[in-house]
Amino acid sequence: MLEWNSVHLQWGFMLWGFVVLLPVLAWVGWSRRNGVALVWVLGLSVLMLALCRPRATVSLPVYDQSLMIVLDVSGSMRANDVKPSRIEVATDMVRQFIDRQPAHVKLGIVLVSSAASVVQVPTQDREALHRAIEQLPLQPGSALGTGVLVSLKQLAPDVKLDAAAILRGEWPPAASLKTSDAAGHAAIVMITDGQGNLGPNLNDMAKLTQVLGLKIYTLGVGTPEGAVLKADGIQARVKLDEAPLQQVAEITGGEYFRAASGKDIGRLYDSLRVRLAAGQLQLMELTAPVAALGLLLVVMASAWNLARRGRIL
Numbered sequence: 070m071l072e073w074n075s076v077h078l079q080w081g082f083m084l085w086g087f088v089v090l091l092p093v094l095a096w097v098g099w100s101r102r103n104g105v106a107l108v109w110v111l112g113l114s115v116l117m118l119a120l121c122r123p124r125a126t127v128s129l130p131v132y133d134q135s136l137m138i139v140l141d142v143s144g145s146m147r148a149n150d151v152k153p154s155r156i157e158v159a160t161d162m163v164r165q166f167i168d169r170q171p172a173h174v175k176l177g178i179v180l181v182s183s184a185a186s187v188v189q190v191p192t193q194d195r196e197a198l199h200r201a202i203e204q205l206p207l208q209p210g211s212a213l214g215t216g217v218l219v220s221l222k223q224l225a226p227d228v229k230l231d232a233a234a235i236l237r238g239e240w241p242p243a244a245s246l247k248t249s250d251a252a253g254h255a256a257i258v259m260i261t262d263g264q265g266n267l268g269p270n271l272n273d274m275a276k277l278t279q280v281l282g283l284k285i286y287t288l289g290v291g292t293p294e295g296a297v298l299k300a301d302g303i304q305a306r307v308k309l310d311e312a313p314l315q316q317v318a319e320i321t322g323g324e325y326f327r328a329a330s331g332k333d334i335g336r337l338y339d340s341l342r343v344r345l346a347a348g349q350l351q352l353m354e355l356t357a358p359v360a361a362l363g364l365l366l367v368v369m370a371s372a373w374n375l376a377r378r379g380r381i382l
Contacts, residue, residue, distance in 0.1 A: 070126075071331075076123060076124070076125045076158050076355070078121040078122065078123055078124075079121070079122040079123075079124055079346065080120065080121050080122045080218060081121055084121060095374065097358065098228040104372050105373050105374045105377070108366055108367075108368075108369055108370035109367065109370040109374065110328070111366050112363050112364070112366030112367035112369070112370060113363070113367065114203075114360050114363075115359060115360075115363030115366060116360060116363035116364065116367070117359035117363075118327055118359055118363070118377075119356050119359040119363055120199030122354070123355040123356060123358050123359055124277045124353065124354055124355055125353050126353055129222045134173065134174045134175065134190075134255065134256045135174070135175040135176075135177070135223075135224055135255045136175070136176050136177070136252070136255065136256055136257070136259050137175065137177045137178070137179060137190045137191065137215065137220035137223055137224055137256075137258070137259055138163055138166065138176060138177065138179070138180055138258050138259075139162075139175075139179045139185075139213070139216040139220055139257060139258065139259040139260065139261070140157065140159060140163060140178060140179070140180055140202070140205075140209060140258065140260050140261075141159070141181050141182075141213070141216075141259075141260060141261030141262060141264075142179070142180050142181065142182050142183065142206070142207050142292075142333070143182050143183075143203050143207065143208065143209065143210060143211035143262075143264065144182075144207050144208065144209050144210075144298070144300070145211070145262050145264045145298065145307040146159065146207055146261075146262060146290070146297065147207055147298060148262070148291060148296040148298055148307050149296055150291050150292040150293065150295055150296040150309075151290065151291055153291045154369065155262055155291050156205060156207060158290055158328065159260045159261075159288075159290045159328070160202055160205060162260060162288065162290075163178070163202055163260065164199065164202070166258070167195055167199065168195070168336070169301050170293060172193060173190035173193070174193070175192055175193055175195075176189075176192065176198055177189055177190050177191035177192065177223050177224075177277055177328045178190060178198065178201050178202065179216050179219050179220050179221070179223075180205065181211060181212055181213055181215065181216035181261070182207070182208035182209065182210050182211065182212070183208055183209060183210030183211075183212060183214060183267055184212055184267075184268075185212055185215040185216040185218070185219045185222060185268070186219070186300075187219060188202075189201040190223060191223060191224070194248055194374075199201075202226075209233075209265050209266045210266065210319065211261070211265045211266055211267060212265070212267040212268035212270045213259065213261060213265035213267045213268070214265065214270055214271045214273065214274040215236065215267070215268035217257060217259070217267060217271065217274035217275065217285065218230070218232055218235055218236070218268075218269060218274055218277075219232070219276075221257075221277065221278060221281065223253050224249070224255040224256075224286075225249035225250075225251050225255070225256070225281050225283065226247055227250045227251070228246065228247060228281055229245075230277075235269060235277075236269060238269075240273075240332045246277075246280050246281070247281075248281060249281040249282055249283065251281075251282075251283065252281065252282025252283060253282065254284070255286045256283060256286060256323065257278065257283065257284070257285045257286070257323075258285075258286050258287075258288070258319070258337065259285060259286070259287045259288065259314070260287075260288045260290060260328065261287070261288075261314070261315050262290050262291040262307065262309050262310065263289055263291065263309060263310030263311060263312075264307060264310055265313065269324070271313055271315070272278070272316060272317065272320065275316070275321050276320060277315040277321040278320075279321045280323070282323065284321045284322050284323040285317050285318060285320075285321040285323045286318060286323040286324055286325075286337055287314035287315070287317055287318050287323065287324075287326070287328075287329045287336060288314075288325075288326050288327075289310075289311050289314050289325065289326070289328060291308070291309035292308070292309055293308055293311070294307055294308065295307050295309065295334040296309030297331050309327070311323045311327065312327070312373060313339075315362045324337070334343070348378050
């Protein structure tokens with residue numbers, strides 16, 4: 070579906086032609102005082118408008134959309150403050166999200182614990198995506214910043230980020246960064262309880278994402294009250310940490326959602342669908358269709374007059 074953003078005239082100076090044409094058209098319309106004259110006047114006016122070379126900026130849908138799902142599989146995702154557990158709720162939401170996507174959208178999956186690994190590169194194969202999340206072993210640590218970095222490597226290969234250098238704490242030179250070709254039709258979806266504690270700073274990775282022109286949408290799984298986890302004789306309360314997830318979404322221009330049910334993944338899907346479907350802007354020349362319309366009106370008026378009075382004019 071086309072979305073019209075603006076219409077302008079490349080040769081606007083041609084509108085001065087109406088200074089000459091309008092008095093003539095007004096006289097014809099007044100002297101004839103019939104429908105034929107009205108159609109003639111309208112047709113000639115449209116032809117004059119075509120001489121101004123009208124153009125429109127339209128938004129065309131993009132069919133190479135890609136999304137990376139960053140799924141937190143750290144130990145805190147065992148908490149059961151959302152039933153049956155955070156990880157089961159999160160996994161179910163990933164399945165729903167996969168199934169809701171149009172066939173042309175490519176999806177990839179990154180699992181995050183003490184490190185981040187790509188378990189499925191962006192693909193349209195929905196079965197492969199479902200297989201990638203069949204068994205998710207939970208491990209200590211949560212390197213959410215690394216998950217974002219790994220996702221950027223998949224979504225924006227044209228930028229050629231040095232992931233190893235960034236992991237060593239070396240920020241890439243500003244001159245080497247640019248808006249990615251994927252900007253506007255690629256995004257990161259992060260599903261986590263917000264308990265990041267390893268790897269590069271999540272906010273720094275969000276700023277890098279923003280520089281590349283991509284967005285991060287975050288889903289917080291759990292409750293602010295949290296739940297008590299026990300391991301190796303130690304117990305601790307793990308809470309949903311919403312603040313960093315809200316900050317990441319705000320920095321990149323994405324959105325934050327608290328995920329507690331299928332309705333939340335539905336809201337995320339609707340938001341992404343609207344944002345990514347906007348497509349790319351393209352300048353469209355309207356001279357030919359406008360001229361064709363004007364000519365059609367003139368021909369109609371001529372045929373009408375010929376049928377009524379046996380003459381064209």
